[in-house]
Amino acid sequence: MTARRAESDDNGNTMAAIRSVLLMWACGMLLAACVTTTTGGFNTEPSDERAVRDFVQLAIGYFDAGDMAAARRNINNALAINSRSSDAYNVLAMVLQREGDRELAGQTFVRALELDSRNSRARNNYAAFLFDSGEYERAYQQLEMVANDTTYEGRALAFENLGLAALRTERPERAEYAFERALQLNGNAFRASLEMAQIRFDRGEFAEAMNYYNRFVTSSQFYNVAQTPRSLLLGIQLERRFDNQEGAARYALQLESLYRDSLQYQQYLNLNR
Numbered sequence: 001m002t003a004r005r006a007e008s009d010d011n012g013n014t015m016a017a018i019r020s021v022l023l024m025w026a027c028g029m030l031l032a033a034c035v036t037t038t039t040g041g042f043n044t045e046p047s048d049e050r051a052v053r054d055f056v057q058l059a060i061g062y063f064d065a066g067d068m069a070a071a072r073r074n075i076n077n078a079l080a081i082n083s084r085s086s087d088a089y090n091v092l093a094m095v096l097q098r099e100g101d102r103e104l105a106g107q108t109f110v111r112a113l114e115l116d117s118r119n120s121r122a123r124n125n126y127a128a129f130l131f132d133s134g135e136y137e138r139a140y141q142q143l144e145m146v147a148n149d150t151t152y153e154g155r156a157l158a159f160e161n162l163g164l165a166a167l168r169t170e171r172p173e174r175a176e177y178a179f180e181r182a183l184q185l186n187g188n189a190f191r192a193s194l195e196m197a198q199i200r201f202d203r204g205e206f207a208e209a210m211n212y213y214n215r216f217v218t219s220s221q222f223y224n225v226a227q228t229p230r231s232l233l234l235g236i237q238l239e240r241r242f243d244n245q246e247g248a249a250r251y252a253l254q255l256e257s258l259y260r261d262s263l264q265y266q267q268y269l270n271l272n273r
């Protein structure tokens with residue numbers, strides 16, 4: 001299991017950001033804003049803050065497209081305007097992590113949070129970095145702070161990630177609470193639905209497990225997310241519990257055709273012996 005990032009939510013703003021930067025170029029300045037005089041007697045001047053935001057959005061777009069060099073150029077442009085931009089350091093840390101410079105990436109995430117301790121997006125991404133590094137306790141501590149930020153737009157994802165970290169740090173009750181909170185905030189939180197289905201199945205609460213599993217299937221189809229070997233095995237086990245051999249066979253066929261080399265397929269074979 002891996003914790004998920006929040007940063008890619010801003011793709012839709014990339015074209016607007018590009019247009020904004022092109023407008024600045026048209027005014028003959030790359031790092032300074034254009035001045036427009038209006039008939040009402042006011043001068044409207046895009047602020048440095050807006051320019052930094054635009055460059056950061058461009059960097060995110062290039063990051064998501066896999067162009068790290070272009071992402072770096074735009075991060076540098078943002079930092080040339082404001083060398084204390086927490087958002088710019090957040091994206092830089094993601095770039096460094098993608099490029100394999102993990103130690104420097106961790107330091108850069110810390111720098112982003114030193115500059116703005118309220119930057120929950122950077123904190124969530126830092127927690128994901130810690131989780132991927134196997135530092136589950138530190139990830140849990142960071143995610144608790146993110147989840148408690150009621151103004152953070154990615155709070156459902158933070159609770160989902162908190163639940164995953166709670167499982168890794170042997171806090172089953174906290175994990176269940178976190179997954180339920182994630183589903184309260186986003187009924188289509190498919191990972192939380194799957195984890196709740198597994199928790200209830202392991203506890204022997206098969207009807208509730210099936211309800212959560214059906215929510216997972218619906219949500220994963222909504223987001224066009226493929227089933228995993230683990231989710232397919234759970235589906236087989238649940239369908240068999242309710243004597244639905246057709247449903248079990250359907251999941252088994254997917255498991256065999258897509259994940260024949262997986263541990264879960266071997267476990268499925270053992271179920272049939």
